[in-house]
Amino acid sequence: MVEVNKLSDLMDILSRSFSQLMVIYAVLIFLVTLGIISKYTLHFQLFALILGIIGVIIIREKENVEFRSCWMILPIFVASMIRIMPYIDNNIPLGYDPGIYKYIIEKYWEGLPKIIPEDLDNWIKSGHPPGLFILTTILHLYGFNSFNLYVYLFIFFNVLIALGIYVACKEIFCKEVAIIASFFFSVSIVQFQTFWFFYYKNVLAIFLALLALYLLKSRKYIPLILIGAVVGAIHRPTFLIFIIAYLLYMIVERNDLRQKLLCGLTILALALAFYVPAHIQAILQPLKPLIELEIGPGTFISFYTYQYSSLYYLPLAIIGMMIAVRRGNINPILFWALITGVIVYFKIIFFNRFIIHLDVAIIMLAGAGFYYLLRYNKKVGMIALMLLASSSFWSVYKGAMHAKPLIDDEELSTICSLKNIEEDAYVMAVTSYYSPWLLGYSGKKVIAPGLFDYNRWNYSQWRTFWRLNDGEKAAEMLSIYRKPIYIYIGKNDRINEEKFKHKSFKKILDKDGMKIYRFGGAQPNSS
Amino acid sequence: MNVVDALRLVFGTIFVLFLPGFAWSYVFFNKDEIDWIERIALSFGLSIALVPLTVFWLNYLFKVKINLMNVTITISLLILIPLLIIKFNLKQRFRELKWLR
Numbered sequence: 001m002v003e004v005n006k007l008s009d010l011m012d013i014l015s016r017s018f019s020q021l022m023v024i025y026a027v028l029i030f031l032v033t034l035g036i037i038s039k040y041t042l043h044f045q046l047f048a049l050i051l052g053i054i055g056v057i058i059i060r061e062k063e064n065v066e067f068r069s070c071w072m073i074l075p076i077f078v079a080s081m082i083r084i085m086p087y088i089d090n091n092i093p094l095g096y097d098p099g100i101y102k103y104i105i106e107k108y109w110e111g112l113p114k115i116i117p118e119d120l121d122n123w124i125k126s127g128h129p130p131g132l133f134i135l136t137t138i139l140h141l142y143g144f145n146s147f148n149l150y151v152y153l154f155i156f157f158n159v160l161i162a163l164g165i166y167v168a169c170k171e172i173f174c175k176e177v178a179i180i181a182s183f184f185f186s187v188s189i190v191q192f193q194t195f196w197f198f199y200y201k202n203v204l205a206i207f208l209a210l211l212a213l214y215l216l217k218s219r220k221y222i223p224l225i226l227i228g229a230v231v232g233a234i235h236r237p238t239f240l241i242f243i244i245a246y247l248l249y250m251i252v253e254r255n256d257l258r259q260k261l262l263c264g265l266t267i268l269a270l271a272l273a274f275y276v277p278a279h280i281q282a283i284l285q286p287l288k289p290l291i292e293l294e295i296g297p298g299t300f301i302s303f304y305t306y307q308y309s310s311l312y313y314l315p316l317a318i319i320g321m322m323i324a325v326r327r328g329n330i331n332p333i334l335f336w337a338l339i340t341g342v343i344v345y346f347k348i349i350f351f352n353r354f355i356i357h358l359d360v361a362i363i364m365l366a367g368a369g370f371y372y373l374l375r376y377n378k379k380v381g382m383i384a385l386m387l388l389a390s391s392s393f394w395s396v397y398k399g400a401m402h403a404k405p406l407i408d409d410e411e412l413s414t415i416c417s418l419k420n421i422e423e424d425a426y427v428m429a430v431t432s433y434y435s436p437w438l439l440g441y442s443g444k445k446v447i448a449p450g451l452f453d454y455n456r457w458n459y460s461q462w463r464t465f466w467r468l469n470d471g472e473k474a475a476e477m478l479s480i481y482r483k484p485i486y487i488y489i490g491k492n493d494r495i496n497e498e499k500f501k502h503k504s505f506k507k508i509l510d511k512d513g514m515k516i517y518r519f520g521g522a523q524p525n526s527s
Numbered sequence: 528m529n530v531v532d533a534l535r536l537v538f539g540t541i542f543v544l545f546l547p548g549f550a551w552s553y554v555f556f557n558k559d560e561i562d563w564i565e566r567i568a569l570s571f572g573l574s575i576a577l578v579p580l581t582v583f584w585l586n587y588l589f590k591v592k593i594n595l596m597n598v599t600i601t602i603s604l605l606i607l608i609p610l611l612i613i614k615f616n617l618k619q620r621f622r623e624l625k626w627l628r
Binding site for chain 2: 072115230
């Protein structure tokens with residue numbers, strides 16, 4: 001009897017401590033967001049972990065919480081607004097990749113009436129599956145130009161993820177979890193970063209993968225086959241996560257085992273079929289670096305940065321995940337979180353890019369965590385929800401306000417003017433910073449360090465070229481291309497330009513930090 | 528962007544990215560089985576899956592040329608077929624394909 005009382009006292013202390021700590025945590029995060037205290041003041045990750053663990057022990061649902069479906073308008077509105085903001089007074093797409101997408105999208109148009117062009121560059125065949133570009137080609141027939149496709153449509157696909165989160169959460173948990181999770185998606189800094197980085201295939205594939213997991217959970221196998229296959233045709237890393245989550249879920253949840261197995265095999269076969277006409281090397285080529293462990297981290301925020309970006313929902317995600325496990329709600333999202341968590345934490349392959357997928361799973365589990373907290377103690381739950389959601393909103397709003405493209409109007413128009421140079425001339429980017437822009441907007445074959453099909457130098461040759469003083473030697477190196485080369489040096493490029501004083505080079509442009517040198521062939525009459 | 532271009536984009540988005548999936552969603556899910564948000568999400572998702580899959584296979588296997596006319600006919604059929612399935616009450620038979628039993 002005494003022991004029971006002691007346990008009950010302990011639970012009472014834990015319960016009160018949890019409520020107080022949760023409010024303190026939410027207030028501190030709010031103050032960090034306002035810049036009043038530093039995010040390094042405390043080990044917030046540890047704080048989040050402790051809150052999560054105590055939460056799992058003491059949270060028992062008592063009260064009833066219900067949201068009406070119309071609340072979904074809020075995340076849709078916020079997600080749209082945050083993503084439209086950077087384009088209010090700007091026509092240049094954000095991120096590093098728009099030039100690459102513009103080039104591929106237009107290459108597919110040129111291939112019509114074939115849906116997959118025969119003369120695709122090798123780097124497109126190996127790195128860019130056809131799914132997205134088949135869709136953009138179809139939309140082009142209905143009047144979409146490349147700007148519509150990579151600005152409006154990209155914003156639209158981003159917002160669709162909120163709907164994907166809604167359907168998956170509603171099926172796995174309930175409507176209230178779905179609405180909370182969708183809202184946290186709309187204010188997630190990591191998801192806004194994904195938008196800023198212009199990860200087009202990633203975004204569309206995540207939306208479809210969430211729908212596929214929803215269909216798997218609701219055992220609708222025919223639509224699951226269709227959507228699952230297209231995930232494979234759009235983005236291989238997302239497909240990898242989806243297939244592993246599918247496999248693990250199939251092993252744990254053995255209902256309809258035969259159907260799930262057949263369905264999985266059909267998805268694989270249909271996805272593979274997309275690669276057969278031109279992209280077969282896209283399947284074979286990644287195996288080599290995978291075996292040799294050469295795949296890098298991928299360009300995105302690091303796990304260290306992510307820990308701070310996810311503080312708005314991390315403790316609730318721990319609560320959501322643990323309570324789901326405790327209740328025996330073993331679902332595909334848990335596996336999704338587990339797989340991406342392992343890849344990111346142990347830095348297995350492409351680990352920084354999988355933070356995007358991990359964040360989606362964390363947001364969904366946090367939605368569940370907030371819901372359980374609201375049902376346990378409505379007052380504390382509402383305070384935490386309001387403070388953490390508004391903190392995250394403020395952070396992402398500031399991010400959207402200051403989001404700028406990597407190049408300005410002047411540079412873009414200079415790059416576009418390269419369309420007017422000789423037909424057979426190459427354009428050279430001296431660093432990777434401007435390579436995608438030159439590829440998409442110059443209309444010429446682009447030589448760039450480590451990118452595309454026309455580069456014939458290895459890294460050490462590029463390093464020699466960057467540091468070289470001797471113009472004679474630079475001319476000798478460039479002569480292997482046997483055609484005129486226009487070397488573009490942008491405002492952000494830092495390169496030793498001494499070599500370009502040599503008679504083999506002619507300065508075509510020197511304006512506001514932008515320079516163009518011409519090398520080789522007969523000199524043009526005018527610049 | 529002028530009004531005609533804007534209308535064309537809106538029509539293109541609805542016709543390519545929404546209507547085929549919307550029609551098929553009624554084959555796979557009964558009217559009261561899912562709420563309106565799920566219906567909208569599925570409509571976009573199914574359209575994004577169905578349209579490229581169909582166009583790809585038609586072009587790759589049957590060498591159908593990809594132009595506005597052929598794609599419009601294809602998408603129209605993708606909208607019409609589920610309507611016929613619903614009209615002739617074949618939904619249940621369609622959902623329970625034998626190989627998936």
